[in-house]
Amino acid sequence: MADKVRVALVGAGGLCDLVEEKLHATADKFGIERRFTDYKQMIEDTDPQAIYILMPPHHLYDLVVHSLDCKLHVFIEKPPGVTLDQISHLAHRAEQNLCLTIVGFNRRYTPLLRKCKEMVFEHAGSPHQVVSTFYKWHNPPAPYYNGAVDILTSDAIHAVDTMRWMAAAEVDDLAAVVRNHGQNLALSWNALCRFENDCVGVLLTNWRTGGRTHQFEMHGDGISVFCNPDYEAIIHRDGEERAEIITTQEAAGSDENYKYYGFWDQSRHFIDCIQKNHEPESCFADAVRTMELVDRILHTGL
Numbered sequence: 001m002a003d004k005v006r007v008a009l010v011g012a013g014g015l016c017d018l019v020e021e022k023l024h025a026t027a028d029k030f031g032i033e034r035r036f037t038d039y040k041q042m043i044e045d046t047d048p049q050a051i052y053i054l055m056p057p058h059h060l061y062d063l064v065v066h067s068l069d070c071k072l073h074v075f076i077e078k079p080p081g082v083t084l085d086q087i088s089h090l091a092h093r094a095e096q097n098l099c100l101t102i103v104g105f106n107r108r109y110t111p112l113l114r115k116c117k118e119m120v121f122e123h124a125g126s127p128h129q130v131v132s133t134f135y136k137w138h139n140p141p142a143p144y145y146n147g148a149v150d151i152l153t154s155d156a157i158h159a160v161d162t163m164r165w166m167a168a169a170e171v172d173d174l175a176a177v178v179r180n181h182g183q184n185l186a187l188s189w190n191a192l193c194r195f196e197n198d199c200v201g202v203l204l205t206n207w208r209t210g211g212r213t214h215q216f217e218m219h220g221d222g223i224s225v226f227c228n229p230d231y232e233a234i235i236h237r238d239g240e241e242r243a244e245i246i247t248t249q250e251a252a253g254s255d256e257n258y259k260y261y262g263f264w265d266q267s268r269h270f271i272d273c274i275q276k277n278h279e280p281e282s283c284f285a286d287a288v289r290t291m292e293l294v295d296r297i298l299h300t301g302l
C-alpha cells in the first residue's frame, strides 16, 4: 500500500483557482508551492492520482468529465450535479475509466451519527423507523446561484442522503409534500417513505423556519437515538428511564468542527479507499440513488 496519495485541488482557492487572490491566500495558508489558474495545465504538470473539485454544482460537470478521462480518482462536494442525468453519466464514466469517486455527503461521516447507527444495528439488527430533518431561516428567500439549481438538490439533499444511509435500504414507495410558503420558489420538502426493508422514513425540511437545526432519529426494537451532530445524541434503551448522552466532541475526540462534522472522516475514507482500491461508500453510483430520491420528491410533491 502506497504511503501517500498525490492529490490536486480545484476551486475554493486551493492549488488551482481562477481568482488569483483566493488561490494565493489559500495556498499560502497551507504552504502549497505549486499553483495554477488552469486546471488542465495543473493535471498535466503535476500528474496527480486524485483530484478534489470543489465547485458550485453548475460549474462541475466539464471538470469532472475531464478528470475522469485523465483516469483520476475524483472527490466532489454535494450536490453531485444539477440533474440526475448528470450524475448518472458521471457514474458511468467513472466506471468505464476505473476511477474511484466520492461525493462529500459529510453528514454520513460524522463520528456521532456513525456511532449511533452502529448502536442501533447492534441492538436491533436494523432500524424500523428513521427521521431526517433539516431546517433553516433562508431570508430573503432567493434561489441559490440565481436559480441554477433548486434548494432541495443543492442543500436539503443532505437530509435526503442521510435518511437513505440511516435506513440502509432504497425507497420502495413514497408520498411527498413540497411547499412555497407564500414565496415564489419551493422552500419546504417533506416525504413519508417506505423502504424496501420495511423501514419507515420521514423527511422534514423547511427553509422558512426559526433557524438552522439539523437532527436525525433512528428507532429499532428496544432502541431510540435522537442525534444532533452539532451537539449530542440521546440514546434510550429497552424502556429504561435514564438515557445515555454522547456529545459530538466525545464521539469525534475533537472540538474542531472539521473533525466532528464529518469533513475529516470523509476525506480520510476517500484516501484510504484509493490506497486499498475500494469503492468509497458515497461514490457516484451511490449518489445516483440519492439524486433519484430527490427527483421523486420534487416530481411527486403535492
Ligand SMILES: NC(=O)c1ccc[n+]([C@@H]2O[C@H](COP(=O)([O-])OP(=O)(O)OC[C@H]3O[C@@H](n4cnc5c(N)ncnc54)[C@H](O)[C@@H]3O)[C@@H](O)[C@H]2O)c1
Pocket (backbone or CB within 6 Å): 010, 011, 012, 013, 016, 017, 018, 019, 022, 037, 038, 039, 054, 055, 056, 057, 059, 077, 078, 079, 104, 106, 154
Ligand atoms: N458539505 C457541506 O456542508 C458544504 C458546505 C459548503 C459548501 N458545500 C459545497 O461546496 C461546493 C463549493 O461551494 P463554495 O461555497 O466553496 O463555492 P465557491 O464559489 O466559494 O468556490 C468555488 C471556487 O472555485 C473557483 N473556480 C470556479 N471555476 C473554476 C475553474 N474552472 N478552475 C479553477 N477554479 C475555479 C472560484 O473562483 C471559487 O473560488 C458547492 O457545491 C457547495 O454546495 C458543501
